[in-house]
Amino acid sequence: MSTTLERAAATDAARSAGSGKRAGTRRRGERSRGASLAIHATLLVASFIAFFPVAWIAWISLGPDKTDFLHPGKIAGKISFENYSAVLGDTQFLQWFANSLIVALGTCVLGVFIAASSGYAVSRMRFPGHRQLMWTFLVTQMFPVAILMVPLYNIVANFGLLDTYGALILVYCTTAIPYCAWLLKGYFDTIPQEIDEAGRVDGLTPFGTFYRLILPLARPGLAVAAFYTFLTAWAEVAYASVFMLSEDKYTLAIGLTTFVSQYDTQWDLMAATSVLIALPAALVFYLVQRHLVTGLTAGAAKS
Numbered sequence: 583m584s585t586t587l588e589r590a591a592a593t594d595a596a597r598s599a600g601s602g603k604r605a606g607t608r609r610r611g612e613r614s615r616g617a618s619l620a621i622h623a624t625l626l627v628a629s630f631i632a633f634f635p636v637a638w639i640a641w642i643s644l645g646p647d648k649t650d651f652l653h654p655g656k657i658a659g660k661i662s663f664e665n666y667s668a669v670l671g672d673t674q675f676l677q678w679f680a681n682s683l684i685v686a687l688g689t690c691v692l693g694v695f696i697a698a699s700s701g702y703a704v705s706r707m708r709f710p711g712h713r714q715l716m717w718t719f720l721v722t723q724m725f726p727v728a729i730l731m732v733p734l735y736n737i738v739a740n741f742g743l744l745d746t747y748g749a750l751i752l753v754y755c756t757t758a759i760p761y762c763a764w765l766l767k768g769y770f771d772t773i774p775q776e777i778d779e780a781g782r783v784d785g786l787t788p789f790g791t792f793y794r795l796i797l798p799l800a801r802p803g804l805a806v807a808a809f810y811t812f813l814t815a816w817a818e819v820a821y822a823s824v825f826m827l828s829e830d831k832y833t834l835a836i837g838l839t840t841f842v843s844q845y846d847t848q849w850d851l852m853a854a855t856s857v858l859i860a861l862p863a864a865l866v867f868y869l870v871q872r873h874l875v876t877g878l879t880a881g882a883a884k885s
Contacts, residue, residue, distance in 0.1 A: 769803030
Protein backbone atom coordinates (compact mmCIF):
# COMPACT_ATOMS: atom_id res chain seq x y z
CA MET A 583 0.00 0.00 0.00
CA SER A 584 2.78 2.42 0.89
CA THR A 585 4.59 1.55 -2.35
CA THR A 586 1.48 2.40 -4.38
CA LEU A 587 1.09 5.74 -2.59
CA GLU A 588 4.75 6.59 -3.18
CA ARG A 589 4.42 5.82 -6.91
CA ALA A 590 1.28 7.99 -7.18
CA ALA A 591 3.02 10.86 -5.40
CA ALA A 592 6.03 10.55 -7.71
CA THR A 593 3.78 10.55 -10.77
CA ASP A 594 1.95 13.68 -9.58
CA ALA A 595 5.25 15.42 -8.88
CA ALA A 596 6.54 14.55 -12.37
CA ARG A 597 3.36 15.84 -13.95
CA SER A 598 3.57 19.08 -11.97
CA ALA A 599 7.19 19.55 -12.97
CA GLY A 600 6.35 18.88 -16.64
CA SER A 601 3.43 21.28 -16.67
CA GLY A 602 5.58 23.96 -15.02
CA LYS A 603 8.27 23.46 -17.62
CA ARG A 604 5.73 23.71 -20.43
CA ALA A 605 4.25 26.86 -18.89
CA GLY A 606 7.65 28.52 -18.85
CA THR A 607 8.50 27.44 -22.40
CA ARG A 608 7.61 29.88 -25.19
CA ARG A 609 5.72 28.37 -28.10
CA ARG A 610 7.11 28.63 -31.60
CA GLY A 611 6.24 31.96 -33.18
CA GLU A 612 5.34 33.55 -29.85
CA ARG A 613 7.10 36.84 -29.05
CA SER A 614 8.89 37.39 -25.79
CA ARG A 615 7.72 40.07 -23.40
CA GLY A 616 10.72 42.23 -24.24
CA ALA A 617 10.02 42.01 -27.96
CA SER A 618 6.37 42.94 -27.42
CA LEU A 619 7.35 45.95 -25.33
CA ALA A 620 9.85 47.07 -27.97
CA ILE A 621 7.26 46.78 -30.76
CA HIS A 622 4.62 48.70 -28.80
CA ALA A 623 7.12 51.39 -27.88
CA THR A 624 8.13 51.77 -31.52
CA LEU A 625 4.50 52.03 -32.59
CA LEU A 626 3.83 54.66 -29.93
CA VAL A 627 6.80 56.74 -31.08
CA ALA A 628 5.76 56.42 -34.74
CA SER A 629 2.18 57.42 -33.87
CA PHE A 630 3.43 60.45 -31.95
CA ILE A 631 5.64 61.53 -34.86
CA ALA A 632 2.71 61.22 -37.27
CA PHE A 633 0.20 62.96 -34.99
CA PHE A 634 2.35 65.78 -33.62
CA PRO A 635 2.42 68.02 -36.75
CA VAL A 636 -1.37 67.79 -37.09
CA ALA A 637 -1.90 68.59 -33.43
CA TRP A 638 0.59 71.48 -33.66
CA ILE A 639 -1.21 73.08 -36.61
CA ALA A 640 -4.58 72.66 -34.89
CA TRP A 641 -3.18 74.27 -31.71
CA ILE A 642 -1.64 77.20 -33.60
CA SER A 643 -4.95 77.81 -35.36
CA LEU A 644 -6.53 78.59 -31.98
CA GLY A 645 -4.20 81.54 -31.35
CA PRO A 646 -5.87 84.89 -32.15
CA ASP A 647 -2.61 86.63 -33.11
CA LYS A 648 -0.53 85.82 -36.19
CA THR A 649 2.65 85.69 -34.06
CA ASP A 650 1.29 83.12 -31.61
CA PHE A 651 3.20 80.37 -33.41
CA LEU A 652 6.34 81.87 -31.85
CA HIS A 653 4.92 81.44 -28.34
CA PRO A 654 2.58 78.42 -28.47
CA GLY A 655 2.54 78.06 -24.69
CA LYS A 656 0.67 81.35 -24.33
CA ILE A 657 -2.23 80.22 -26.53
CA ALA A 658 -3.82 78.25 -23.68
CA GLY A 659 -4.84 81.48 -21.94
CA LYS A 660 -6.49 83.06 -24.98
CA ILE A 661 -7.95 80.24 -27.08
CA SER A 662 -10.21 81.65 -29.78
CA PHE A 663 -11.94 80.59 -32.98
CA GLU A 664 -11.48 84.01 -34.59
CA ASN A 665 -9.17 82.59 -37.23
CA TYR A 666 -11.85 80.18 -38.44
CA SER A 667 -14.42 82.99 -38.53
CA ALA A 668 -12.03 85.14 -40.54
CA VAL A 669 -11.27 82.36 -43.01
CA LEU A 670 -14.94 81.47 -43.55
CA GLY A 671 -16.23 85.06 -43.57
CA ASP A 672 -13.48 87.29 -44.92
CA THR A 673 -11.86 85.09 -47.59
CA GLN A 674 -13.07 83.14 -50.60
CA PHE A 675 -12.66 79.84 -48.76
CA LEU A 676 -16.11 78.56 -49.70
CA GLN A 677 -15.40 79.20 -53.39
CA TRP A 678 -12.02 77.45 -53.08
CA PHE A 679 -13.73 74.57 -51.33
CA ALA A 680 -16.36 74.21 -54.05
CA ASN A 681 -13.72 74.27 -56.78
CA SER A 682 -11.60 71.64 -55.02
CA LEU A 683 -14.65 69.47 -54.44
CA ILE A 684 -15.59 69.58 -58.13
CA VAL A 685 -12.06 68.68 -59.21
CA ALA A 686 -11.56 65.98 -56.58
CA LEU A 687 -14.89 64.26 -57.18
CA GLY A 688 -14.45 64.48 -60.94
CA THR A 689 -10.99 62.95 -60.67
CA CYS A 690 -12.31 60.26 -58.34
CA VAL A 691 -15.18 59.19 -60.61
CA LEU A 692 -13.29 59.34 -63.92
CA GLY A 693 -10.06 57.92 -62.51
CA VAL A 694 -11.69 54.96 -60.79
CA PHE A 695 -13.79 54.14 -63.86
CA ILE A 696 -10.79 54.13 -66.23
CA ALA A 697 -8.52 52.32 -63.77
CA ALA A 698 -11.15 49.65 -63.04
CA SER A 699 -11.88 49.13 -66.74
CA SER A 700 -8.21 48.82 -67.70
CA GLY A 701 -7.38 46.65 -64.68
CA TYR A 702 -10.26 44.28 -65.45
CA ALA A 703 -9.35 44.09 -69.13
CA VAL A 704 -5.74 43.15 -68.39
CA SER A 705 -6.81 40.70 -65.68
CA ARG A 706 -9.36 38.83 -67.82
CA MET A 707 -8.55 39.41 -71.48
CA ARG A 708 -5.49 38.47 -73.49
CA PHE A 709 -5.13 41.03 -76.25
CA PRO A 710 -1.95 42.12 -78.06
CA GLY A 711 0.04 44.44 -75.83
CA HIS A 712 -1.81 43.78 -72.57
CA ARG A 713 1.43 43.31 -70.64
CA GLN A 714 3.04 46.31 -72.30
CA LEU A 715 0.02 48.40 -71.29
CA MET A 716 0.61 47.75 -67.59
CA TRP A 717 4.33 48.40 -67.90
CA THR A 718 3.53 51.66 -69.67
CA PHE A 719 1.41 52.65 -66.69
CA LEU A 720 4.36 51.89 -64.44
CA VAL A 721 6.84 53.88 -66.54
CA THR A 722 4.64 57.00 -66.39
CA GLN A 723 5.10 57.04 -62.61
CA MET A 724 8.85 57.51 -62.96
CA PHE A 725 8.72 61.10 -64.23
CA PRO A 726 8.57 63.96 -61.69
CA VAL A 727 6.07 66.80 -61.90
CA ALA A 728 8.74 69.29 -63.03
CA ILE A 729 9.35 67.29 -66.21
CA LEU A 730 5.69 66.66 -67.01
CA MET A 731 4.55 70.23 -66.38
CA VAL A 732 5.58 71.75 -69.73
CA PRO A 733 4.28 69.02 -72.08
CA LEU A 734 1.00 68.77 -70.16
CA TYR A 735 0.62 72.56 -70.28
CA ASN A 736 1.14 72.56 -74.04
CA ILE A 737 -1.40 69.76 -74.52
CA VAL A 738 -4.00 71.48 -72.34
CA ALA A 739 -3.42 74.83 -74.07
CA ASN A 740 -3.73 73.30 -77.54
CA PHE A 741 -7.11 71.84 -76.61
CA GLY A 742 -8.27 75.15 -75.14
CA LEU A 743 -8.74 73.73 -71.65
CA LEU A 744 -6.63 76.18 -69.66
CA ASP A 745 -8.37 77.62 -66.61
CA THR A 746 -11.04 74.90 -66.62
CA TYR A 747 -11.95 72.16 -64.18
CA GLY A 748 -11.61 69.59 -66.94
CA ALA A 749 -7.91 70.41 -67.37
CA LEU A 750 -7.11 69.63 -63.74
CA ILE A 751 -9.28 66.52 -63.73
CA LEU A 752 -7.51 65.07 -66.77
CA VAL A 753 -4.06 65.97 -65.46
CA TYR A 754 -4.75 64.43 -62.07
CA CYS A 755 -6.08 61.29 -63.75
CA THR A 756 -2.72 60.86 -65.50
CA THR A 757 -1.18 60.66 -62.02
CA ALA A 758 -3.79 58.51 -60.27
CA ILE A 759 -4.84 56.01 -62.94
CA PRO A 760 -1.53 54.10 -63.35
CA TYR A 761 -1.29 53.22 -59.66
CA CYS A 762 -5.01 52.43 -59.36
CA ALA A 763 -4.92 50.24 -62.47
CA TRP A 764 -2.15 48.11 -60.97
CA LEU A 765 -3.99 47.96 -57.65
CA LEU A 766 -7.31 46.89 -59.17
CA LYS A 767 -5.71 44.46 -61.61
CA GLY A 768 -4.25 42.58 -58.65
CA TYR A 769 -7.62 42.65 -56.90
CA PHE A 770 -9.51 41.36 -59.95
CA ASP A 771 -7.01 38.49 -60.17
CA THR A 772 -8.32 37.23 -56.81
CA ILE A 773 -11.91 37.00 -58.07
CA PRO A 774 -12.60 33.55 -59.61
CA GLN A 775 -13.05 33.56 -63.37
CA GLU A 776 -15.97 31.15 -62.93
CA ILE A 777 -18.06 34.20 -62.05
CA ASP A 778 -17.36 35.69 -65.49
CA GLU A 779 -18.24 32.37 -67.12
CA ALA A 780 -21.51 32.20 -65.19
CA GLY A 781 -22.35 35.71 -66.39
CA ARG A 782 -21.74 34.76 -70.00
CA VAL A 783 -23.93 31.67 -69.58
CA ASP A 784 -26.71 33.94 -68.32
CA GLY A 785 -26.37 36.08 -71.43
CA LEU A 786 -24.49 39.05 -69.99
CA THR A 787 -22.14 41.03 -72.19
CA PRO A 788 -18.52 41.49 -71.01
CA PHE A 789 -19.39 44.97 -69.75
CA GLY A 790 -22.54 43.65 -68.09
CA THR A 791 -20.50 40.99 -66.31
CA PHE A 792 -17.99 43.60 -65.23
CA TYR A 793 -20.62 46.06 -64.00
CA ARG A 794 -23.17 43.69 -62.42
CA LEU A 795 -21.01 40.87 -61.07
CA ILE A 796 -17.38 41.92 -60.67
CA LEU A 797 -17.62 45.50 -59.41
CA PRO A 798 -19.82 44.60 -56.39
CA LEU A 799 -17.21 42.01 -55.36
CA ALA A 800 -14.39 44.53 -55.80
CA ARG A 801 -15.71 47.15 -53.38
CA PRO A 802 -12.62 47.10 -51.11
CA GLY A 803 -10.28 47.66 -54.04
CA LEU A 804 -12.52 50.37 -55.47
CA ALA A 805 -12.61 52.09 -52.07
CA VAL A 806 -8.81 52.27 -51.97
CA ALA A 807 -8.67 53.57 -55.54
CA ALA A 808 -11.32 56.19 -54.78
CA PHE A 809 -9.49 57.32 -51.67
CA TYR A 810 -6.19 57.61 -53.53
CA THR A 811 -7.64 59.55 -56.46
CA PHE A 812 -9.53 61.89 -54.14
CA LEU A 813 -6.40 62.73 -52.15
CA THR A 814 -4.38 63.14 -55.35
CA ALA A 815 -6.65 66.00 -56.42
CA TRP A 816 -7.72 67.45 -53.08
CA ALA A 817 -4.55 69.20 -51.92
CA GLU A 818 -2.32 69.27 -55.01
CA VAL A 819 -0.49 72.56 -55.58
CA ALA A 820 1.88 72.40 -58.58
CA TYR A 821 -0.56 71.66 -61.41
CA ALA A 822 -3.36 73.75 -59.91
CA SER A 823 -1.15 76.84 -59.62
CA VAL A 824 -0.20 76.58 -63.33
CA PHE A 825 -3.46 75.55 -65.01
CA MET A 826 -5.93 77.64 -62.99
CA LEU A 827 -5.49 81.34 -63.83
CA SER A 828 -8.67 83.04 -62.57
CA GLU A 829 -9.21 83.79 -58.90
CA ASP A 830 -12.71 82.35 -59.03
CA LYS A 831 -11.19 79.02 -60.16
CA TYR A 832 -8.64 78.75 -57.36
CA THR A 833 -8.62 75.49 -55.43
CA LEU A 834 -7.90 75.20 -51.72
CA ALA A 835 -4.20 74.60 -52.28
CA ILE A 836 -3.83 77.80 -54.32
CA GLY A 837 -6.03 79.73 -51.92
CA LEU A 838 -3.74 78.76 -49.07
CA THR A 839 -0.83 80.47 -50.81
CA THR A 840 -2.69 83.80 -50.85
CA PHE A 841 -1.93 84.19 -47.15
CA VAL A 842 1.76 84.53 -48.01
CA SER A 843 3.02 87.78 -49.49
CA GLN A 844 6.41 89.38 -49.99
CA TYR A 845 6.32 91.25 -46.69
CA ASP A 846 3.91 89.30 -44.51
CA THR A 847 2.74 85.75 -43.75
CA GLN A 848 -0.55 85.18 -41.96
CA TRP A 849 0.36 82.02 -40.09
CA ASP A 850 -2.79 82.04 -37.99
CA LEU A 851 -5.10 82.04 -41.02
CA MET A 852 -2.94 79.47 -42.80
CA ALA A 853 -3.19 77.14 -39.80
CA ALA A 854 -6.98 77.49 -39.60
CA THR A 855 -7.34 76.92 -43.34
CA SER A 856 -5.10 73.85 -43.15
CA VAL A 857 -7.34 72.32 -40.51
CA LEU A 858 -10.44 73.02 -42.60
CA ILE A 859 -8.76 71.45 -45.65
CA ALA A 860 -7.88 68.31 -43.68
CA LEU A 861 -11.42 67.69 -42.41
CA PRO A 862 -12.95 66.46 -45.73
CA ALA A 863 -9.96 64.18 -46.32
CA ALA A 864 -10.42 62.74 -42.83
CA LEU A 865 -14.12 62.23 -43.53
CA VAL A 866 -13.39 60.34 -46.76
CA PHE A 867 -10.87 58.19 -44.90
CA TYR A 868 -13.46 57.41 -42.22
CA LEU A 869 -16.00 56.35 -44.84
CA VAL A 870 -13.64 53.94 -46.63
CA GLN A 871 -11.30 52.87 -43.81
CA ARG A 872 -12.98 49.50 -43.26
CA HIS A 873 -12.14 48.58 -46.85
CA LEU A 874 -8.58 49.94 -46.93
CA VAL A 875 -6.69 47.01 -45.42
CA THR A 876 -8.57 44.43 -47.48
CA GLY A 877 -8.18 46.43 -50.66
CA LEU A 878 -4.47 47.07 -50.18
CA THR A 879 -3.52 43.50 -49.30
CA ALA A 880 -5.81 41.50 -51.61
CA GLY A 881 -4.05 40.32 -54.71
CA ALA A 882 -0.58 41.19 -53.42
CA ALA A 883 0.74 37.73 -54.29
CA LYS A 884 -0.83 37.61 -57.76
CA SER A 885 -0.46 41.12 -59.11
